[in-house]
Amino acid sequence: MTIYWGTVENPVLSARAFSAWYGKAQALRDVHLDIPERAVTAIIGPSGCGKTTLIRAMNRMNDTVPGFRAQGEILFRGVNIYAPRVDPVAVRRRIGMVFQKPNPFPKSIFENVAFGLRVNGFRGNIRERVEWALRRAALWEEVEGDLHRKSGDELSGGQQQRLCIARALAVDPEVLLMDEPCSALDPVATMKIEDLIRDLVSSVTIVIVTHNMQQAARVSDHIAFLLLGELVEFGPTREVFTRPRDPRTEAYITGRFG
Amino acid sequence: MRGLRDLWEGGLVLGAFLALPLALVALALMVVVTALQVGQLTAMDAVAEAGLTLTLRTLEGPDGAPVPYVQVAQVARDSPAARAGLARGDVLLAVAGRRVGRPLEAWRAVEAAPGGREIHLPLVWLPPLERALGTLRVERGGSEPALVLVAPAPAAQAQGLRPGDVLRKAAGIPVTSPRQAWETVLLLARQGEAPLELEVLRAGETAHLAFDPCGRAELLVVRDAWRAWVRFLTRVGDPRYPEQAGLLPALVGSLGVVAVMAAVAFPLGLAAAVYLEEFARPGRFRTLLDILLASLAGLPSAVVGLLGLEVFARGLLLGRSILAGGFTLAVLILPIVAIAGREALRTVPRSLREAALSVGATPGQTVFHQVLPAALPGLLTGMVLALSRAVGEAAPLLLLGAFLYVNYVPQSLRDSFTVVPIQIFDWATRPQDGYATVTACAIVFLLGLTLALNGLAIFLRARFQRRWAE
Numbered sequence: 055m056t057i058y059w060g061t062v063e064n065p066v067l068s069a070r071a072f073s074a075w076y077g078k079a080q081a082l083r084d085v086h087l088d089i090p091e092r093a094v095t096a097i098i099g100p101s102g103c104g105k106t107t108l109i110r111a112m113n114r115m116n117d118t119v120p121g122f123r124a125q126g127e128i129l130f131r132g133v134n135i136y137a138p139r140v141d142p143v144a145v146r147r148r149i150g151m152v153f154q155k156p157n158p159f160p161k162s163i164f165e166n167v168a169f170g171l172r173v174n175g176f177r178g179n180i181r182e183r184v185e186w187a188l189r190r191a192a193l194w195e196e197v198e199g200d201l202h203r204k205s206g207d208e209l210s211g212g213q214q215q216r217l218c219i220a221r222a223l224a225v226d227p228e229v230l231l232m233d234e235p236c237s238a239l240d241p242v243a244t245m246k247i248e249d250l251i252r253d254l255v256s257s258v259t260i261v262i263v264t265h266n267m268q269q270a271a272r273v274s275d276h277i278a279f280l281l282l283g284e285l286v287e288f289g290p291t292r293e294v295f296t297r298p299r300d301p302r303t304e305a306y307i308t309g310r311f312g
Numbered sequence: 313m314r315g316l317r318d319l320w321e322g323g324l325v326l327g328a329f330l331a332l333p334l335a336l337v338a339l340a341l342m343v344v345v346t347a348l349q350v351g352q353l354t355a356m357d358a359v360a361e362a363g364l365t366l367t368l369r370t371l372e373g374p375d376g377a378p379v380p381y382v383q384v385a386q387v388a389r390d391s392p393a394a395r396a397g398l399a400r401g402d403v404l405l406a407v408a409g410r411r412v413g414r415p416l417e418a419w420r421a422v423e424a425a426p427g428g429r430e431i432h433l434p435l436v437w438l439p440p441l442e443r444a445l446g447t448l449r450v451e452r453g454g455s456e457p458a459l460v461l462v463a464p465a466p467a468a469q470a471q472g473l474r475p476g477d478v479l480r481k482a483a484g485i486p487v488t489s490p491r492q493a494w495e496t497v498l499l500l501a502r503q504g505e506a507p508l509e510l511e512v513l514r515a516g517e518t519a520h521l522a523f524d525p526c527g528r529a530e531l532l533v534v535r536d537a538w539r540a541w542v543r544f545l546t547r548v549g550d551p552r553y554p555e556q557a558g559l560l561p562a563l564v565g566s567l568g569v570v571a572v573m574a575a576v577a578f579p580l581g582l583a584a585a586v587y588l589e590e591f592a593r594p595g596r597f598r599t600l601l602d603i604l605l606a607s608l609a610g611l612p613s614a615v616v617g618l619l620g621l622e623v624f625a626r627g628l629l630l631g632r633s634i635l636a637g638g639f640t641l642a643v644l645i646l647p648i649v650a651i652a653g654r655e656a657l658r659t660v661p662r663s664l665r666e667a668a669l670s671v672g673a674t675p676g677q678t679v680f681h682q683v684l685p686a687a688l689p690g691l692l693t694g695m696v697l698a699l700s701r702a703v704g705e706a707a708p709l710l711l712l713g714a715f716l717y718v719n720y721v722p723q724s725l726r727d728s729f730t731v732v733p734i735q736i737f738d739w740a741t742r743p744q745d746g747y748a749t750v751t752a753c754a755i756v757f758l759l760g761l762t763l764a765l766n767g768l769a770i771f772l773r774a775r776f777q778r779r780w781a782e
Binding site (some may be wrong): 143157159174218 | 594661662663664665666667668669670671672673674677681682685686
């Protein structure tokens with residue numbers, strides 16, 4: 055098979071011969087992938103191809119899933135995060151995550167954003183930092199007056215997801231992993247998140263899993279196509295969409311399956 | 313196979329449909345029965361507050377059958393009863409115009425007497441021989457023994473009896489001894505034949521005179537249900553008389569035992585729940601713990617009592633103390649708290665844990681800052697229900713050797729104790745009049761307490777439970 059890796063200079067995250075299992079079911083097979091810095095990389099593929107497994111492997115979020123087992127390496131700035139001495143908590147502090155369904159804490163908007171700062175022992179001005187994170191997530195104007203009055207789950211779905219993004223950004227991660235962040239949102243809220251992704255990419259590396267081909271085309275700089283747990287193709291978005299090298303990629307993006 | 317399953321499911325449905333009406337019928341029955349009994353508590357209290365303590369006595373009637381009568385066991389000093397002239401040993405014959413043969417009938421008469429809170433209760437009683445007639449002596453000088461009135465009582469003297477009179481007959485019945493004379497008078501007076509005709513021999517001549525041995529007075533009694541309940545719940549009580557029974561020692565005992573139980577079982581149960589749900593990795597050890605917890609939950613309470621007796625009372629030398637009782641109940645309640653806690657933790661969605669972990673919280677921070685606060689309503693509900701279960705538990709404490717009755721309020725955790733359900737059990741097995749009432753009232757109180765605790769649990773659940781959008 056063709057392996058498209060080693061083409062990215064100074065990758066932030068890299069998968070090297072990475073395989074994963076849930077119990078006896080193999081979810082990923084020998085994946086090699088480089089994530090370029092300060093860019094949006096979209097992981098696409100049909101349902102059950104291992105997209106979510108791969109992105110959750112990148113900050114060891116799968117550790118909490120019973121029966122999960124991994125082989126191979128995920129390198130974060132050259133360090134294998136699956137090495138025995140690596141603390142998954144430390145990994146997650148530098149690689150943030152946004153989930154499919156908005157999952158704000160049942161606490162005030164302020165506490166939602168401040169939680170990451172508190173557990174990380176942040177010593178600066180928490181108020182300023184919360185405002186900074188909310189501004190980065192383009193939510194500040196909408197919630198400025200309700201920081202302490204409103205609970206995170208009283209916001210609209212789109213606002214909740216942006217609150218989750220602000221929560222992740224508050225601890226200033228180097229990478230933001232987004233697992234289908236718009237799948238539960240309406241088109242207007244989706245558009246806002248997509249705009250936000252483009253704004254954020256100047257300061258943070260973004261990996262996004264998406265089901266939606268148009269979304270991948272709109273927001274990503276690079277695309278990784280997964281099929282049945284294998285990485286089929288990786289390349290700049292325009293190339294993958296216009297001149298896919300693998301016939302299976304072409305079949306998928308033209309809508310013949312998926 | 314299929315038929316069997318249908319039968320089983322049918323049984324379940326039938327059971328579900330039967331359970332509710334049955335529970336309602338049981339509840340209604342309980343309410344009616346207790347309502348009938350509770351009114352009597354007020355009457356018992358009214359009589360006791362007027363200074364009278366009643367007891368049931370019997371004597372042998374003319375046909376050999378036992379005849380019950382109500383004797384005054386105690387008269388409180390300076391009470392309305394004492395001022396009305398009643399004294400210890402008097403036999404109460406009629407209350408508010410009704411003849412009474414048992415204390416129960418006396419209290420019922422007070423309950424049924426017309427009037428409001430304060431009533432003037434007409435009483436008729438027969439004083440003991442010394443005060444009704446006087447001192448009698450049997451003299452065997454003549455052909456047959458003679459019953460001589462040595463010193464007539466003032467009341468008898470006022471009605472014409474003189475020292476030296478020889479008593480021959482009362483209402484035509486020959487009298488031979490002081491005791492027989494008094495019993496005869498009592499039997500006659502019980503039937504309301506007063507004044508009765510006495511035949512006496514005075515200076516060799518037979519004389520007939522009308523004699524009324526009874527005392528009569530109006531007694532001021534106050535029927536106050538609130539006061540009755542307050543007294544009942546706040547006094548130590550006298551084990552001999554139901555109208556003086558008090559629930560206080562059992563209440564304090566229950567409070568102490570349940571407090572010790574909560575201090576032990578709640579932290580341990582919660583810790584077990586948090587460990588098993590949040591930290592334990594799937595494997596043999598967790599499976600083993602699961603099985604142990606389930607077995608502990610299924611332990612019969614009598615077995616828990618034996619365990620408490622051997623381990624806490626004897627092994628740890630705690631004796632039959634509140635401490636031992638609390639520890640024993642903790643063994644029973646711990647699995648309930650742990651299982652309820654696990655249920656509550658399970659209602660917190662995975663996504664909340666992942667949210668906390670994804671910003672760099674440790675598993676410990678995730679549990680203590682996010683999961684536990686989110687599960688708090690469920691945890692509180694579980695604990696309140698466990699409290700209400702513990703308050704009603706009697707069997708393990710009986711086996712531990714808790715006393716049926718204590719006549720003091722426990723002062724420390726090393727004191728021996730009784731609890732409300734055991735006190736109820738004790739009262740329920742006493743045959744004397746009035747204990748049925750006291751038992752019913754204690755049951756009503758315990759039922760009210762349990763209902764209040766369960767109501768609190770329902771309130772907590774409704775008030776704080778959040779619905780997680782899935």
